Amino acid sequence: MAMYERLSEGRYLASEHTQGPWDPRSQHMGPVTALVAHELARTAPRPGLELSRLVVDVFAPVPVAELEVATDVVRDGKRVQCLSASVSSGGRELVRATAWRIREAGTPPTPVRQAPPVPPREERHGRSWLQSGFGYGKALDWRFVTGSAEETGPATAWGRLTVPLVAGEEPDAVERVAVFADSGNGISSALGFDTHVFVNVDLTISLFRAPVGEWICMEAETVIGPSGRGLTRSTLFDVAGEIGAATQTLFVAPRQG
Template sequence: MAMYTRLAPGRYRASEHTQGPWDPATQHLGPVTALLVHELALTAPRPGLDLARLAVDVLGPVPVGDLDVRTDVVRDGKRVQCLSASVSGGGREHVRATAWRIREAPTPATPAADPPPLPGPQGESWISTGFGYGRATEWRFARGGPDEPGPATAWGRCRVPLVDGEEITPMERLALFADSGNGISLALGFDTHLFVNVDLTISLFRAPAGEWICLDAATAIGPSGRGLTRSTLYDLDGEVGSATQTLFVAPR
């Protein structure tokens, strides 16, 4: 079973594989972000323009159900292009996003960080059975662990298709995992506190490749009910960019 089944152009049905950790009736933002990337790729595509930034604002929890994804071109150009997207369901908009594409051209690249080591599968693989997204993904921790508070470095790959009958792309894979930084680098316990992100910003200096995506994440909690997670993003060839999440923090 895939995370989503296409019902019509721009319309999808979410499966249990999209469930988040806070409420089984609502989705993890990772699959939603990957679905946005999937639909944006179909919007005014132009050879030589690649997605470089995606900013997602969460207006409310996304239910596990039927969704409409709408996209539009905000600014068109030969060298840069700005797109918008939204996810709605049940007559309500849940997520709003802005994406920038930048043209490909040869540039003198600065050195990028090598990727953290990918741990072997024996005794290192972690699959959370507590919620759908956790069951649909596999994690291998290079630093920290799923139940250890503090900074963590973990590789992830998807175990199910994103959209039924369609092959997932490396950019969709990255979007699927970029929202997990606050989960793997938890600073507070899941059983005692909420630390839900109200946004996700992904910034890339090159396109990702392959099936494995790594997050080197750290979360800081402030004294007044909010926090910030910063994640450096890697594929097996090295660093590709970063992701940030602004967190709403409260006792359960």
């Protein structure tokens, strides 16, 4: 079973593989962000332009239901291109996104950090809430380098999709980044999952080169402020090294009941 089944142009049906950890009726934003990237890749593509930045704002929880994704070209320049996307369900807009594509050109690259090796799978991670407690967690293969799903604090982890994003279609490398990059606050939680809610209201992904391969690594750290807000910062890697960064602004509150 894929995360989504295409019903018609711009219309998708979400499966249980999109379920998030806070409410089984709501989707994790990783699949939603990847679906946005999937639709943007089909919008006014032009050879030589690569997606370099994707910003997703979350207006309300996205239900595990039928979605409509609409995209548009905001600015179509020779060297840069700005796109927009909107995700709706039941006639209500739930997510809005913008993306920048930048032209490819030869530049002298600066040194970047190398990625840690992908570690072997550990059975304890398969038994954690992350990989057994909800649909999205079970749809990825998680490999922790430092930290774990059972403890708070910074963490570094590899992840890869084990199910298709859209039925019958192979996800591209940007979609693989997008589906994983929204997990920074989950793997590096600064507060207990049982005691607090720390939900992101946005996600920004910035890439300075095109990712490669099916494995993506995230080195994440979360800080909580004194007034109900937090921030997660993640460095992103593929098997060839550093590729960019992701940030999430968090709404933080004690769990009710």
